[in-house]
Amino acid sequence: MxxxxxxxxxxxxxxxxxxxxxxxxxxxxxxxxxxxxxxFRTAESNPANHTTQHQDRFYTVPNDAYKTLYTGGGLPKEFMKQVKTFNECCFLTRSSTVEVLSYLRNTNYNKPVNRYVLYGSPGSGKTISLAHILHYGWATQQILIHIPWAPNWFRHPKEVANSTTREGYVDLPIDAAAWLIHFKTQNAKILEQLKLTTDKEYTWSLRESTSRGAPLMELIDLGINRVRYASEIIIALTSELKQASIAGKCKMLVIIDGYNIFFTDRTRVFTDTKAMVLPDKVSLTIAAMELTKYDWCNGAVVVSVDQLAVGGQKESDLPRLLLGKVGFEHLDPFMPISVNHYTDIEFYNVMDYLKDRRWVRDCDEEALQELKLLSDKNGFKLRKLCAPL
Structure with missing residues (x-):
């Protein structure tokens, strides 16, 4: 046996x-x-080496990686509190994450990009899985295009302005500038090494322009300092990066959490006349759609679809329903990756980790069985139940 x-x-x-x-x-x-x-721990902190050998165990994210990757978002608020409390950031190595990492390691990057869609019930761990994969991209020196939680753009826009270059579109200037800061923080080191430059000349106004051959960092800084151009600069930046990837100058990893929001029929983005603006008329959507096409190489696209992205209005967690006809056809063909509730091994390892951190005490086998039943081994529900223990 x-x-x-x-x-x-x-x-x-x-x-x-x-x-x-x-x-x-x-x-x-x-x-x-x-x-x-x-x-319940593994000493291997480099996700580039994570295989089934490290599955179901926690690994510690080094402090420099944590500050670089997640300062601008990418982790749930409750998890961030846990990181601060425990004074360490640890991810559980899930089977779904190991599966995606194995695909990324064995991909032929000369072919058009593969698209991977993570799906599962709310609280099952999709965001943490994306954060783990993001760390892999950073460890393997890929340029990261990371949108931490896309629904924020359409639910809580900080400013809405009519686009001056695209008729019928609106810009989200402050959100766009904030994303450029996030991008710069994650990629400053690799961009400095690669020394990528613009392939086109861009005119922003009568006085301001970006010449052909200018460093990409100059383009990024312009978008941060001149917020009104930030949305158009993101479109230009993503276009330049796609061309650089096709030319073999770099590798790129696109990660978007809550991707199905781009195909919703309800937003909180309104024009001056109080008319609701759908995602396909928000200029930032143009960049997201271009990045998730399969017309480029030397990269990969990993997105998640979530009921919470559209306010929990759907009855199913499956990509076909959450993406809708337009979204499904845009991504097709893609590889669906199911993120399930904890297995028994994962559940006990999570509880042992909480005991090790002295957060949970006096929790015998009977109490563990009760927690397992009440949480249904859902990661988010389990954290909520363990919060007061």
Missing amino acids: AFNTLKVENFLRRVSAASIKKYATASEAVQIEEELPVH
């Missing part, structure tokens, strides 16, 4: 912990438990 080593380790861990609590003093229990093998 073949045994799952990790299941055996988990069982022995729980039995050992119970025995320690029963027979040892408090100080002895802490000392003995520290000496037990930490089965």
